[in-house]
Amino acid sequence: MKLALTLLVRDEGEVIGANLEHHLSHGVDVVIVTDHQSRDGTVETVQRYAAGGRVVLLREESPDFLQAEWVTRMARLACTEHGADWVINGDADEFYLARRGSLADVFRAVPPEYGVLDIPVYNFLPRPDEDGAFYERMTVRETYTTKPGTSSRFKNIAHRARPDVRVVGGNHNLVDSDLATVPAAWTPIECLHFPMRSYADYERKVASRGRQFDPEYQGWLQHRKEGEQPPPPGTAVPERQPYEEYRQGRLRQLYDKVLLDDEELAEGIRAGRLVVDERLEERLAALRAGRTPNHPHPEPDPGARLAWPDLPGPAADLRGELARAIRAAEVHPDARELEKLRRRVRVLSEKLAATREKLALERELRRRPLKALARAAKVVSRRGNSG
Numbered sequence: 001m002k003l004a005l006t007l008l009v010r011d012e013g014e015v016i017g018a019n020l021e022h023h024l025s026h027g028v029d030v031v032i033v034t035d036h037q038s039r040d041g042t043v044e045t046v047q048r049y050a051a052g053g054r055v056v057l058l059r060e061e062s063p064d065f066l067q068a069e070w071v072t073r074m075a076r077l078a079c080t081e082h083g084a085d086w087v088i089n090g091d092a093d094e095f096y097l098a099r100r101g102s103l104a105d106v107f108r109a110v111p112p113e114y115g116v117l118d119i120p121v122y123n124f125l126p127r128p129d130e131d132g133a134f135y136e137r138m139t140v141r142e143t144y145t146t147k148p149g150t151s152s153r154f155k156n157i158a159h160r161a162r163p164d165v166r167v168v169g170g171n172h173n174l175v176d177s178d179l180a181t182v183p184a185a186w187t188p189i190e191c192l193h194f195p196m197r198s199y200a201d202y203e204r205k206v207a208s209r210g211r212q213f214d215p216e217y218q219g220w221l222q223h224r225k226e227g228e229q230p231p232p233p234g235t236a237v238p239e240r241q242p243y244e245e246y247r248q249g250r251l252r253q254l255y256d257k258v259l260l261d262d263e264e265l266a267e268g269i270r271a272g273r274l275v276v277d278e279r280l281e282e283r284l285a286a287l288r289a290g291r292t293p294n295h296p297h298p299e300p301d302p303g304a305r306l307a308w309p310d311l312p313g314p315a316a317d318l319r320g321e322l323a324r325a326i327r328a329a330e331v332h333p334d335a336r337e338l339e340k341l342r343r344r345v346r347v348l349s350e351k352l353a354a355t356r357e358k359l360a361l362e363r364e365l366r367r368r369p370l371k372a373l374a375r376a377a378k379v380v381s382r383r384g385n386s387g
Contacts, residue, residue, distance in 0.1 A: 001108045004084035004161065005031045005096075007072035008067060012092035013040040014197060018284055019092050025287055026097070028084045028103030032074045034058045037066065037278075047341060067209075071167045079161035086110075089171040091096060094121070095192040095280055100318060106188045107158070109318035115160040115179025120153060121145055121191040125260045125274070126198070134197040139278045140265060143193070146192050156191050157181075186325035188318055192280055206242045206251060251253045261272045 004026045009016060033046050033055060049055040056077075060070060071089050078084040086094055086107040096119065098106050110117065124141045131137070145154040156171055161181055162201060166175040196202045245251045262266075268274030286293040 001086070001105060002029045002082070002084045003027055003028065003104050003107055004078035004082055004087045005179055006071060006078065006089045007031060007033045007035065007092055008070055008074075009033060009042055009046075009092045010036040010037065010208060011038050011042060012043045013038075013045060014134060014201065015092050015194065016042050017045050017049075018133075019095065020046070020055060021287055022095050023103070024049070024054055024282075025293070026142055027102030027106075029104075030056065030078070030084065030089075032056045032058070032077055033083070034060055034070045034074055036060045036070075037064070066167045067170065068166075071171060072165065075159075075161070075165050075167050076163055077163070079163050082191060084161040086158055086191045087161050088119075088156075089193075090156070090166055091171070093197070094156070095194075097190050097192055097279060097283075099188055099190065101320075103189065106318055109184055109322060110182060111179060111322070114182045115387075116174065116177070116181040117158045117189070118181060118187070119156045119158060119189045119191050120187050121155055122277075123154070123192050124192065124194045124253045124277070126196045126202075126255075126258060128259055128261065130198045132149075134194055135281045135284055138194055138197065139276055139281060140260060140268075140274055141277045143273060143275050145193070158189070174272070182322070183325060184321045185303065188321065192277070196255070196258060202255050203246065206246045226363075291305060 007016075007019070012019075016033075018222075022030060031049075031054065035043050035046065035057065037060070043057070046055060046057050050057050058070075060066075075087050075089060078087045081186045085125070088103075090096065096103060100106075107117075122143075123145045124138045127137055127140070129137055146152060147154045157173070159165065159174060159177070163178075165177065167173070168175050195205075205321075242251060242254060244328050245254045260274075265274065269276070283293040
């Protein structure tokens with residue numbers, strides 16, 4: 001089983017070395033990198049890793065940012081020239097981490113009837129201190145990250161290598177694919193995402209990528225050729241706001257709203273929205289100290305070993321985990337949706353109880369005048385009888 005990672009990068013000198021170091025030590029066999037007009041030393045870093053034979057560098061100097069075209073090309077090359085079985089299409093600020101074993105163990109465990117694996121993305125949040133390596137100071141992430149502008153889970157995909165695959169939507173979707181997706185109940189891989197590492201990095205990213213939302217940007221014509229026509233002016237697009245703020249000189253204020261201070265951190269952890277996650281820091285520290293990062297495994301699943309005796313230990317464990325997840329998915333297709341329904345039932349039950357109490361009170365208030373009249377009538381009646 002051979003695993004490939006594709007990366008489309010531009011001026012990612014702060015993260016590209018850590019990205020390659022992490023993935024090449026975590027089950028990725030070959031990394032195909034397309035560099036688009038980098039000027040900050042990114043190319044030189046990639047070339048150093050390419051000398052080892054496991055990294056391939058492609059260069060693009062086009063004035064347009066043709067993401068779908070270039071990522072699709074890399075995904076196809078992974079199959080046709082590098083013999084990959086599976087492909088992850090990532091970004092330089094994304095670090096894929098297997099919850100058990102290595103990335104290779106996970107994909108080795110996927111049964112042949114499945115060809116796409118959804119990978120949840122978790123955003124790490126910027127902190128006021130911008131000194132030091134990003135993975136040392138950014139150790140707080142969201143427990144559930146949504147796709148910008150929606151309430152849906154933010155996810156990337158990995159897919160079986162195909163010579164005719166077509167990747168669109170910022171590495172998140174395939175077009176015209178007959179590959180079946182592994183049930184969403186099984187998420188053996190997480191994507192640790194570091195999108196805003198400092199204000200300088202954020203400003204550079206917004207300035208370079210935001211041009212596609214400028215009505216005067218001639219690259220729109222090329223995007224239309226790719227079948228990914230950018231949204232027309234006036235359409236609500238999450239990425240458009242930062243670019244507009246940048247053009248108006250207000251991007252710093254927007255960035256400061258996202259910075260996580262100590263009070264917000266404590267409250268987020270108490271509420272369950274945030275969690276401290278130091279796994280990447282620990283992995284990179286071990287690698288740079290010449291040590292092998294730990295990959296603890298749970299006790300093997302005997303059923304999985306009996307069903308797939310040819311698999312190595314970690315893959316057998318993962319295959320058993322997948323089988324259990326599929327069984328759970330058949331009962332509850334989406335655990336998060338189930339929890340939403342449960343919360344909705346609780347809310348409606350509380351509203352129903354409150355409504356019943358209100359109606360009972362209203363009935364009682366309506367009855368009180370009648371009861372008063374009845375009591376008065378009884379008094380009058382008793383007095384008349386006594387006279």
